[in-house]
Amino acid sequence: MAENKVVKILIVDDDPNMRDTLTDVLELDGFVVKSAASGKEGLEKLKAENPTMLILDLQLPDIAGLELCQIIRKDPEFAAIPILMLTGRFIQADDKVSGLDLGADEYLVKPVNPPELVLRIKNLLRRCGVV
Numbered sequence: 001m002a003e004n005k006v007v008k009i010l011i012v013d014d015d016p017n018m019r020d021t022l023t024d025v026l027e028l029d030g031f032v033v034k035s036a037a038s039g040k041e042g043l044e045k046l047k048a049e050n051p052t053m054l055i056l057d058l059q060l061p062d063i064a065g066l067e068l069c070q071i072i073r074k075d076p077e078f079a080a081i082p083i084l085m086l087t088g089r090f091i092q093a094d095d096k097v098s099g100l101d102l103g104a105d106e107y108l109v110k111p112v113n114p115p116e117l118v119l120r121i122k123n124l125l126r127r128c129g130v131v
Contacts, residue, residue: 052082
């Protein structure tokens with residue numbers, strides 16, 4: 001990443017292969033990456049790690065990604081953190097609208113093209129004034 005600011009991304013996804021793949025892609029571009037396998041663990045790491053942004057899976061084993069998004073948006077400490085929602089299932093336009101309405105800033109469908117993922121993250125961070 002060309003920016004001087006360290007950008008820490010927290011990935012919350014229950015699929016270890018997806019977490020590893022996303023981590024590899026993002027670390028190659030200079031991001032610092034932390035991960036969590038559940039919504040509960042994601043909330044704990046959010047508070048402990050203070051990441052710059054989140055990548056949330058829609059389907060988590062304990063707390064749905066959209067519910068987790070709502071919880072985060074209600075917390076004044078993290079309400080403004082950029083959130084990119086990922087889903088591995090086919091979604092309709094209404095699903096995307098619901099996700100965006102509940103607090104996600106960006107929405108992508110898996111499998112994600114690595115260059116597109118990095119570009120969308122950088123654009124999201126710029127739009128949110130983070131970098």
